[in-house]
Every structure is written in C-alpha cells, then in structure tokens.
C-alpha cells in the first residue's frame with residue numbers, strides 16, 4: 001500500500017514538494033507507515049525550466065490525469081490564482097480526493113464553497129502552507145490550542161513588506177527606492193501590488209480569523225491597508241517614541257462588546273515586543289488563548305523549501321489518516337460550520353494613534369489643534385515638535401502626537417476638521433499604535 005500524490009503546478013512550491021518527496025522518501029515512509037509516491041504533476045508548459053528536475057513522464061498538461069484519477073488519493077494545488085484552481089479543487093473533492101493547497105487567495109475568496117464541498121465529500125482540505133509558509137500556525141490553532149477560547153491573533157504575515165519596513169527603519173530611504181532594492185535582491189515580485197497593498201496578508205488574516213473564530217470574512221468586511229503611504233520620517237518619529245512600524249494583521253474578540261475586530265494596517269508596536277524583533281523577510285504569529293496565554297511562532301513565511309515543508313506536512317497528515325482507515329471526520333477548519341457573524345466595522349474599532357501634522361509655526365496653532373482633538377474626544381498622551389522645516393522656508397513645523405485610545409471615526413472626524421484649517425500644511429499622517437495590553 002502507498003499514498004499517491006498528484007500536483008497541480010510544478011513551479012517554485014511544486015518543485016520543492018517534489019524534491020522533499022523524492023529525496024526524503026525513507027523518512028516520510030517511516031512517518032506515514034507506508035510510502036508516499038509522486039504520481040503526476042500538471043503544468044502549462046512541458047518545456048519550462050524546473051528548479052528540481054521532474055523525472056521523465058511526471059509532467060503533463062492535462063489536469064484530468066490528476067483530478068478524478070482513481071489512482072491518486074491526494075491532490076496538491078500549487079498552481080495559484082482563482083481559476084482553474086477553484087474548479088479543479090472542487091472536482092477533486094467531489095471525486096473523493098483529499099486536497100492540500102498553498103493558495104490563500106483561493107481559500108479567502110472561495111473558502112466557504114470549498115470547505116462545504118469538502119465536508120459533504122468527507123474529504124480534507126489542508127492549507128498549512130497558505131499562511132506564514134513553514135510556520136505551523138494552522139495546526140497550532142486547530143489542534144494544539146483546541147482547548148482555548150482565542151482572545152487574539154496578531155501576525156506579520158508578508159515577508160516582502162516586512163523586508164521593506166525593516167530596510168526603511170534602518171536606512172532612512174523612501175518607499176519607492178526600498179521597493180526597487182527589494183525587487184533587485186529577489187525579496188519582491190516584479191509586480192508587488194498584492195504584497196505592498198496588503199491583499200496577500202489580508203487573505204492570510206481571513207484564514208486565521210476562520211480558524212480562530214469560525215467566521216470567514218470577505219476582504220470588504222475588514223480594514224486592510226498596505227505600506228505604500230509610509231514616509232522615512234515616520235520611522236524616525238517611531239524610533240524616538242520607542243516603537244517600530246510593522247504591517248500587523250490582527251483578529252481579536254473584544255472583551256467589552258463581544259464583537260470581532262479584524263484589521264491589517266501599518267502599526268507602531270513597542271520596540272521591546274517579540275513581534276518588533278521579527279526582521280527581514282521573516283514571518284511571525286502571536287496567539288493569545290484564554291488558557292494557554294501568549295504563544296509566539298516565527299519562521300520563514302515563503303520560499304521553495306519552507307513552503308514545501310508545510311505542504312508535505314499536510315500530505316503526511318492526510319496519508320496517516322488514510323492509513324489508519326478511520327475515515328476523515330475532522331472538519332477542515334476545525335469548525336463544524338462557519339458562523340454567519342459579521343466583523344465590527346473599522347470605524348468603530350478603538351485604538352491608540354500616532355498623528356503627524358505639518359502646521360504653520362505660529363502662536364495659537366497648537367491650542368487650536370488640541371481643541372479640535374478634544375472636541376472629538378481624542379486625548380493626547382505624548383507630543384513631539386520638530387522644525388521649523390527648512391524646506392518650507394522656516395514656515396512650518398512637524399507636530400507628532402500619540403493619543404489615548406479612541407474610535408477610528410473620531411480620529412477621522414478630527415482630521416477632517418484640522419485639514420480645513422489655513423494653518424494646516426498638507427494632510428495629516430496617521431498610524432495605529434498597539435501596546436498588546438492584556439484585555
């Protein structure tokens with residue numbers, strides 16, 4: 001007996017999976033109890049260059065040689081994109097095959113349909129590689145922390161943006177120049193849009209929310225903001241205030257109103273916090289369970305071998321279950337069904353804020369600005385003034401404030417008002433501040 005695996009895709013991740021299954025065959029067969037065999041791999045172009053050469057006869061351009069093939073028990077979707085990945089995954093489940101995927105976009109957008117089909121077919125959809133690469137965060141939430149009510153999940157889920165933010169905090173260069181350098185060094189794609197605008201990390205956050213709370217929000221339900229608006233001086237001010245800037249994904253249950261808060265945005269976090277020390281292309285996740293307390297996981301969030309490590313871990317788990325002949329009864333998300341509950345609108349979420357204003361260097365301006373904030377119930381915890389600004393011929397100064405906690409709608413309303421004042425030189429910059437207080 002053995003478990004036969006079919007790949008949909010033999011690119012970066014697919015070749016890594018093939019490499020582990022081929023080179024670690026005896027290790028894997030010890031762990032499963034019988035051999036894993038790579039049976040077929042679907043690609044678009046048979047003549048493409050492969051970073052781990054495929055044995056003769058493995059590659060095909062015909063997905064039906066994998067999907068619906070009764071000789072293949074596990075279909076590994078590592079082709080990316082929404083179609084034909086969605087159709088092929090659904091067909092595989094309906095045909096009684098288990099599915100392993102690294103495709104966060106597919107699950108974030110079509111997860112409900114895919115998980116429901118898996119449940120009806122009593123088949124598994126495993127997706128450890130879809131969130132934070134090699135880090136076993138899915139299994140930790142589903143199994144290791146199953147006894148817990150999850151209070152919060154916070155993570156750095158995109159290596160490209162973390163690399164850029166780390167560089168900006170150290171080098172003082174602007175966003176565009178740092179992105180270009182990241183592209184030259186292979187830390188950013190030629191088209192970096194989904195990374196720098198936050199879509200990739202938001203897709204992963206949606207999956208973590210589903211695992212932690214049984215709610216699968218859509219991208220429209222959550223506040224997702226990327227890193228394109230950050231400027232070098234925000235990093236200097238953050239440092240002066242004792243913080244670093246990270247693109248932080250957060251899902252939490254508000255203990256006051258019992259509602260779910262899900263958001264992704266550049267966030268100032270205290271320099272001494274574990275997440276602040278996660279640098280370069282690394283990823284990390286911090287989970288707070290009511291019984292476990294804080295759990296911190298960190299590691300490589302992408303790349304051929306780290307991602308393949310997570311994919312093969314899922315294949316091994318499925319092969320073990322198949323071998324035990326217990327049938328597959330455990331639901332893919334660790335939940336029997338997804339709840340319809342919605343997440344709290346971003347405007348109602350409370351946070352501390354960093355606000356940076358450029359204002360005329362004139363008596364009375366500070367009092368006027370403080371008065372506007374006070375009228376919107378925004379109170380100031382700390383302030384720095386810098387300037388006058390040489391570039392503006394000594395006319396304007398920078399005022400940076402850290403606020404106490406306030407709802408986003410109050411901050412927006414206050415900034416709407418300050419923006420209309422003749423002493424205000426350009427739009428204010430805002431960042432959320434997260435101190436990770438025990439709720």
Ligand SMILES: NC(=O)c1ccc[n+]([C@@H]2O[C@H](COP(=O)([O-])OP(=O)(O)OC[C@H]3O[C@@H](n4cnc5c(N)ncnc54)[C@H](OP(=O)(O)O)[C@@H]3O)[C@@H](O)[C@H]2O)c1
Pocket residue numbers: 008009010011012013014042043044045046048077078079080081083084102103104129130133301302303304307
């Ligand atoms: N790369 C990473 O570090 C990483 C990390 C975590 C998750 N992921 C996820 O893993 C998935 C795969 O990523 P990747 O970097 O391995 O992608 P990739 O290098 O572009 O490889 C994609 C593979 O799928 C094949 N393919 C794509 N569309 C196809 C179609 N319509 N029909 C047949 N074959 C098709 C390609 O065939 P050809 O080779 O012939 O072009 C290629 O072999 C994505 O969902 C990605 O988000 C990647």
